[in-house]
Amino acid sequence: MRVGDRHYRSLWVDASPGAVHIIDQTRLPHVFETRTLASADAIAEAILAMRVRGAPLIGVAAAFGLALAVARDPSDESIARAAEELRATRPTAVNLAWALGRMRERLAPIAPAGRAEAAWTEAQAIADEDVALNESIGRHGLAILEREYANRKRPVDILTHCNAGWIATVDWGTVTAPIFMAHERGIPVHVWVDETRPRNQGLLTAWELASAGVPHTLIVDNAGGHLMQRGQVDLVMVGADRVSRRGDVCNKIGTYLKALAAKANGVPFYAAVPTPTIDWGIEDAMAEIPIEERAEDEVRIVRGLDPEGRFAEVTIAAARTAVANPAFDVTPAELVTAIVTEKGVARALESELAGLRPRKAASKALT
């Protein structure tokens, strides 16, 4: 999408292989800074530190990480080591394991000498497919927004949590794709943006919406229930790090609270995801998906700009204060209206979601 007067993807490559460029998302929305990553280690660090983040983008970044490792050493051992290093960075999102699995399947039958080029090409294919997936999610989500607008004849109020925007993917975003498309087509929308503590990824969403000129209002995570009680939210749409085959949605911590409020107030709740985010090997997400516990300092330290406009941070709680920081929660399928994917919209029922399942997919593809 556009940043200033240039079109960016959130991750891009030069004409010749050897490095990828990213937008350092830990500096956004305050500072727009790009980084060049030239090794699997550098990519693993960027994923761990959340310089690149968002389930789809993490998968793409990991694919390029593996390609960079293969360029250095195409042996089976090197591939296995790099895949494990990359896989271990974030335990919750399924896309990471999915992208690494696809890369390894592609490389396994190829002789080491041919692997570097094949790996780079495959990683680029995953990136390009991600763009196409999100554009397609956008078209299906757009139909929902068009219908809401046709029913209401006033701006559609959408609440979103965290950032499932274009920088969480390679381009377009899952939640933002339909919003950008609606805005371009003149369908009036307004987005309530949860700030999404502890890391405040909602600020990234606000930054993306502002860049595209989409009306939006930033709120604290506590406010959404109240807005729904007062009829100020027409629908909730979030991304997901993993969706179970029956439609449980594992997403950023706090999503579950919004889903409860949506259910209690008759507000439809959608998750917008590419189908690779659906983990066909998982039925009960509460029991089966590991929830990442992140560093305590994410809660204790808040980043922003100081009064002189310099990047700064403040400590809100002393190091002696005990902190818990679970990064994700699970919204049970019964609170989910539907899953919006590149293949269409399916209600959160195992029978409906099964229609989205690729024929060759089996749970072993994820191991």
Place this chain on the structure above:
Amino acid sequence: MRVGDRHYRSLWVDASPGAVHIIDQTRLPHVFETRTLASADAIAEAILAMRVRGAPLIGVAAAFGLALAVARDPSDESIARAAEELRATRPTAVNLAWALGRMRERLAPIAPAGRAEAAWTEAQAIADEDVALNESIGRHGLAILEREYANRKRPVDILTHCNAGWIATVDWGTVTAPIFMAHERGIPVHVWVDETRPRNQGLLTAWELASAGVPHTLIVDNAGGHLMQRGQVDLVMVGADRVSRRGDVCNKIGTYLKALAAKANGVPFYAAVPTPTIDWGIEDAMAEIPIEERAEDEVRIVRGLDPEGRFAEVTIAAARTAVANPAFDVTPAELVTAIVTEKGVARALESELAGLRPRKAASKALT
């Protein structure tokens, strides 16, 4: 309660009338600083800026504010003007209107010359009664914690939102009184403390619990639902700014989301309040209680300590970002297990709460 080696109330007076002393709560937990307020204007400013906060303490502070106005000018006009100035500071909590109403009823039949002394005495009585009320709430809440501990034979996990601690009252606190008492009696408790954006009053709760040596863990507001899903919360206990006569609880924004999660996970949800917080003139809190919309900068600016340990703030969202900041929400009575008061514990039913109603109370007392 104790701060270091000294016992403090959150608001106190000298031997002779003329000023009140407060702990400046906008500086906590980072800096412990007291202020002396010698006029109704100064008290109104302190309430508005939340140097004093918490529904019970606001009522006491307003009573002293009126007493200071009367000391300067005991006329009916002066009293009416000061009462209006003080009342207008915060629209949601009922205690403010209740305390001002009580002061005016006390002063109305007295000749102007005798009003200053009577006003000061009455404000002190309201403060002393608040301490007694909270101690009594503590005893009734303690019985709940004792019962939970007897059932579980392991530490009782309590989740609380915002600060209903001793600094939100004159002493003891509503939610913290039973917790302090349980801790003193050797009943093991552990408190999950919601940070409570935007103003992070949970940090005040953490500071109070740390001072008293009560085990606690700070969490973001997004985390409580997940903890309840995982069985890590035995009960939720919050304060309230106003309770309707059928048991709707108006409290800090985000309380409603925790109540929804508690209901969905079979976790009891209590509000601990002195009976003056019950507004007998209100049946349907959603329809009848005005919700304060506070300044946008509360969301945009976060306070803490900089890396050198100095008081500092960072701006997380630019001034051009639209912000909404509703300060309270309403938890409908059907999500509330019971109201814990100084007179006992009543289920959130109009018929049970009626037993707590003072005989002489009528809705006109609040006008």
